[in-house]
Amino acid sequence: MNLNKKSPIKSLKTNLTTAFDLPREIMLNLPLITLTGKNSMSIENYKNIIEYNQKKIRISTSEGIITIEGTKLFLKELRKDLIVISGTISNFEYI
Numbered sequence: 001m002n003l004n005k006k007s008p009i010k011s012l013k014t015n016l017t018t019a020f021d022l023p024r025e026i027m028l029n030l031p032l033i034t035l036t037g038k039n040s041m042s043i044e045n046y047k048n049i050i051e052y053n054q055k056k057i058r059i060s061t062s063e064g065i066i067t068i069e070g071t072k073l074f075l076k077e078l079r080k081d082l083i084v085i086s087g088t089i090s091n092f093e094y095i
Contacts, residue, residue: 031061067093
C-alpha cells in the first residue's frame with residue numbers, strides 16, 4: 001500500500017482550489033500562521049493545544065506541531081478556529 005498517495009477527495013479539493021484560485025488554508029484546512037513582530041502570533045485552523053506554560057506552547061495542526069518559545073507567553077484569544085498568543089516570542093518551530 002502506498003501511503004504517499006493522496007486520497008481522491010483531497011486531490012479533488014486541491015484541483016478545485018487551484019482552478020478557482022480559492023484560499024488554500026480554508027479549502028484544504030491548512031494552518032495559517034501570522035507573526036506580528038516578536039510579541040504576537042495567530043494560528044488559524046489548529047487542532048489542539050498539546051502543551052501550555054509561560055515559556056513554551058505546543059500546538060497541533062493538520063500539517064504538524066508548532067512549538068512557540070519565549071517569556072510571559074499567554075493565550076490572548078482562544079476560539080474554535082483561532083489562537084492568538086502574546087508575550088515575548090524568542091523562537092518558533094514547525095515540525
